[in-house]
Each structure stands twice: as C-alpha cells, then as structure tokens.
Amino acid sequence: MNALPLSEAFMLIEPGPVTLVTTAVGRRKNIMTISWTMVMDFTPKLAFVTGPWNHSYQALVETGECVIAIPSADMSETVVGIGICSGSDTDKFRKFGLTPVKAAVVKAPLIAECIANIECRVIDHVKRHDLFVLEGVRAWTAPDANKRRMFHAVGDGTFVADGRRFSHRALMSGKLPPGV
Amino acid sequence: MNALPLSEAFMLIEPGPVTLVTTAVGRRKNIMTISWTMVMDFTPKLAFVTGPWNHSYQALVETGECVIAIPSADMSETVVGIGICSGSDTDKFRKFGLTPVKAAVVKAPLIAECIANIECRVIDHVKRHDLFVLEGVRAWTAPDANKRRMFHAVGDGTFVADGRRFSHRALMSGKLPPGV
Numbered sequence: 001m002n003a004l005p006l007s008e009a010f011m012l013i014e015p016g017p018v019t020l021v022t023t024a025v026g027r028r029k030n031i032m033t034i035s036w037t038m039v040m041d042f043t044p045k046l047a048f049v050t051g052p053w054n055h056s057y058q059a060l061v062e063t064g065e066c067v068i069a070i071p072s073a074d075m076s077e078t079v080v081g082i083g084i085c086s087g088s089d090t091d092k093f094r095k096f097g098l099t100p101v102k103a104a105v106v107k108a109p110l111i112a113e114c115i116a117n118i119e120c121r122v123i124d125h126v127k128r129h130d131l132f133v134l135e136g137v138r139a140w141t142a143p144d145a146n147k148r149r150m151f152h153a154v155g156d157g158t159f160v161a162d163g164r165r166f167s168h169r170a171l172m173s174g175k176l177p178p179g180v
Numbered sequence: 181m182n183a184l185p186l187s188e189a190f191m192l193i194e195p196g197p198v199t200l201v202t203t204a205v206g207r208r209k210n211i212m213t214i215s216w217t218m219v220m221d222f223t224p225k226l227a228f229v230t231g232p233w234n235h236s237y238q239a240l241v242e243t244g245e246c247v248i249a250i251p252s253a254d255m256s257e258t259v260v261g262i263g264i265c266s267g268s269d270t271d272k273f274r275k276f277g278l279t280p281v282k283a284a285v286v287k288a289p290l291i292a293e294c295i296a297n298i299e300c301r302v303i304d305h306v307k308r309h310d311l312f313v314l315e316g317v318r319a320w321t322a323p324d325a326n327k328r329r330m331f332h333a334v335g336d337g338t339f340v341a342d343g344r345r346f347s348h349r350a351l352m353s354g355k356l357p358p359g360v
Contacts, residue, residue: 038218040229129227162340176337
C-alpha cells in the first residue's frame with residue numbers, strides 16, 4: 001500500500017462505494033460490509049450507520065477505531081459473503097482469504113487485497129441515528145488502484161461497477177478544495 | 181414521473197449518486213448539488229450535509245422540506261453548473277432549462293428531467309455536524325429510468341458514470357429488506 005495524502009482520502013468515499021470496515025479488540029479482528037457511508041468534510045470527516053445488530057458495533061464502541069477499506073468490483077462475492085455472516089462465530093479474514101496488514105495509527109487492520117484503506121478514529125457517536133462519525137487519520141492506496149474499479153450497492157442484491165470516467169475540472173476549478 | 185414504492189426509494193441513494201436537492205420558500209424555488217448523502221434506514225431515512233454556506237440552507241431550516249432528485253450522467257454539465265452558482269442571485273430552474281413539477285406532499289418541486297425524485301421532510305438537524313436527517317415521504321421515477329445511468333462525484337472535479345450491473349440476489353436473499 002502507498003501512502004495517500006489525507007486531503008485526498010474523502011475521494012474514496014464520496015463516490016459511494018461499498019466498503020469493508022475492520023475492527024480489532026485485542027487480537028480478535030473482524031470485518032463488516034457497509035454501504036451506508038458518507039463524507040462530512042474534506043479533512044476527511046466520514047460517517048457510517050451501524051448498530052448493535054452488527055458484531056463489530058461493540059468493537060467500535062470499545063476501541064473507537066476502525067479501518068474503512070474499499071474493495072474492487074472483482075471482490076464482490078467476497079464482500080457479499082462478509083455481509084451475510086457474523087464475526088461472532090466466524091474469523092472472516094481466514095474464511096475469505098483476506099490478508100490483515102498492520103495499520104500505522106490504529107489497531108484495526110488494513111485489508112491488503114483492497115484498492116484503498118482509511119485508518120479512522122471515532123470522533124462522535126450520534127446514538128439516536130446509529131451514526132458513527134469518524135476522522136480519517138491515515139490513508140493508503142494499492143499500487144494498482146487506478147486499474148481497478150469501485151462498485152456500488154443498489155440495495156436489492158444487485159450492484160453496479162464504476163463505468164466511464166469524465167472530467168469537469170475546468171468548470172469546477174473555483175470550487176475544488178486545496179490539493180486535490 | 182411514475183410513483184415508486186417508498187420501500188424502494190433508499191435504492192436511489194445507497195449507490196452514492198450525485199444528487200440535486202430542491203427547496204421552495206413561497207414561490208421562490210432553488211436547487212443545490214449535493215454529493216455528501218447517505219442512507220440511514222430503509223423507511224427511507226436519508227441524510228445529507230449542508231450548512232449556511234449554501235443558499236438553500238435557510239429554506240431547509242424554514243420549511244423543513246426538500247426534494248432529492250437524481251440526475252443522469254448526460255446531465256453532468258448542468259449538475260456542475262448548478263453547484264457553482266448561487267440561488268441568491270440566480271433562478272437555477274430558468275438558467276439551466278429545468279422543469280419544476282408540483283410534488284404531491286411537499287412544497288419543494290420535483291425536477292422533470294431527472295431519473296427519480298424523493299419528496300422529503302427534515303426530521304432532525306444535527307447542527308454540530310451540519311447534518312440534515314430526512315424522511316422520504318413520496319418517491320417518483322421517470323418512465324425511462326432503466327435506460328439512464330446515475331453518476332458519482334469523485335471529489336476532484338472528475339465523475340464516474342454507472343457501468344456494468346450484476347446480481348448477488350440469490351446469495352443475499354436472507355438479508356434483503358421486504359419488498360425489494
């Protein structure tokens with residue numbers, strides 16, 4: 001994984017990809033699949049929705065840390081598989097043949113096979129909305145990230161891979177944050 | 181526009197498209213471009229980030245209503261244009277040749293040219309995060325919605341249109357909400 005400037009990390013979440021979120025309590029690592037994410041600020045400040053119905057919830061509350069990993073479209077079956085089993089009785093890294101990589105700042109692991117990883121600290125938990133608000137503290141991209149595609153959950157069990165890319169950078173030049 | 185069951189409306193936001201959000205104060209209608217959105221529940225409960233820096237903010241606070249419209253990739257130049265000018269001095273419906281359509285429940289207008297529209301009520305304003313939490317109260321799709329593609333903001337002035345679609349419905353059958 002190559003270091004990605006933190007000022008560019010929001011660009012991993014803004015397009016709305018399916019994500020994998022890792023946690024670790026002691027040596028016990030877990031992964032959950034999360035599509036309900038958002039960007040809240042460029043810093044990056046990020047958010048996702050989860051609650052006690054997910055096994056990772058307790059780890060998030062206890063440790064206040066996680067990693068948001070971005071899988072590529074060719075990993076979709078793994079990502080769905082992760083979403084339909086529970087860390088309460090499954091070692092998901094082992095079951096799905098994923099490689100945990102030590103993160104720089106947080107105890108939760110990066111996922112080597114993903115396009116990118118964002119190490120995050122929980123900065124707020126808005127309980128009435130099951131919302132975890134996160135600050136990205138370090139970000140990483142895979143060397144081949146440019147050749148791989150994010151994918152998006154539609155919500156009905158179907159998914160859409162990223163397609164054609166196009167630019168309006170000239171038109172938006174006055175509105176882009178510094179450094180992107 | 182055809183009525184879309186509310187139970188399916190979250191599927192318009194979960195994939196992370198660029199959206200247009202309309203408001204109306206009296207006869208004064210406005211539109212803003214918003215990429216920082218999320219799904220919070222299937223009901224649908226939705227959220228986006230905005231603040232006083234957007235002219236629509238005041239209308240949202242005053243009226244507690246808006247419409248989230250989903251533009252298609254062929255509308256991207258219009259969507260960017262809407263994002264770089266202000267309703268304080270511009271009638272954006274007129275400037276961009278968009279057609280406001282009377283909504284069924286809220287005063288904010290639908291946008292006829294979009295793929296879909298969700299009429300929303302503000303149910304919470306989490307001020308410390310500039311977060312508006314919304315309840316979708318009515319949803320609509322264009323007759324040709326299936327032939328058109330959503331698109332996603334990367335955040336650096338580039339965009340990605342939806343590409344290949346694929347299904348894991350069989351694998352996910354135990355996890356899908358009723359009716360989708």
